Amino acid sequence: MAFEHPALPYPQDALSPHISAETMSYHYGKHHAGYVKKLNAYVASNPDLAGKSLESLLRERGGHYNNAAQIWNHTFYWNSMSPSGGGAPTGGIADAIDDAFGSFSDFRDKFSTTAAGQFGSGWGWLVKNASGNLEVIATADAGCPLTDGATPILTCDVWEHAYYVDYRNDRGSYIEAWWNLVNWDFANGNL
Numbered sequence: 001m002a003f004e005h006p007a008l009p010y011p012q013d014a015l016s017p018h019i020s021a022e023t024m025s026y027h028y029g030k031h032h033a034g035y036v037k038k039l040n041a042y043v044a045s046n047p048d049l050a051g052k053s054l055e056s057l058l059r060e061r062g063g064h065y066n067n068a069a070q071i072w073n074h075t076f077y078w079n080s081m082s083p084s085g086g087g088a089p090t091g092g093i094a095d096a097i098d099d100a101f102g103s104f105s106d107f108r109d110k111f112s113t114t115a116a117g118q119f120g121s122g123w124g125w126l127v128k129n130a131s132g133n134l135e136v137i138a139t140a141d142a143g144c145p146l147t148d149g150a151t152p153i154l155t156c157d158v159w160e161h162a163y164y165v166d167y168r169n170d171r172g173s174y175i176e177a178w179w180n181l182v183n184w185d186f187a188n189g190n191l
């Protein structure tokens with residue numbers, strides 16, 4: 001059974017003006033779809049992998065890792081945003097952020113600085129680490145925190161394909177815009 005390209009949780013123009021429909025049509029429709037296509041081709045030529053879940057494939061860190069992780073990371077990224085997102089956190093994640101980082105403002109600064117500072121392609125994450133503590137991290141390329149035993153809470157894609165159409169090389173402005181979209185309900189569900 002081939003892996004499917006998961007449906008977006010909102011229409012492609014729903015995140016505008018922060019992320020345009022044109023970005024979404026390439027990012028979701030070409031990049032994310034491309035990872036699904038490549039992983040399915042890899043699994044088809046490596047029958048020993050047939051029937052394994054996406055999570056188990058990416059945890060194995062084999063030759064299929066980059067495509068498996070990029071599928072997982074992008075699905076998580078779409079869900080980390082919502083047209084009705086943004087603003088200050090609510091619910092349990094608000095208290096957890098205050099406990100771990102002092103305040104939402106301090107967390108926001110740390111997340112933005114970490115995501116902006118990732119050299120080259122990668123991802124900014126809020127995770128619950130293996131010790132159960134909230135942590136802000138960045139991963140390079142396709143890196144997925146699941147491989148380190150962490151529980152992802154939120155992510156921001158900082159590959160250029162996520163922002164070049166709308167913000168050219170200005171990753172910082174893209175990250176600032178991303179805060180208008182953060183899906184705190186999703187974060188609470190992951191906590």
Ligand code: FE2
Pocket residue numbers: 027031074157159161162
């Ligand atoms: Fe991406």
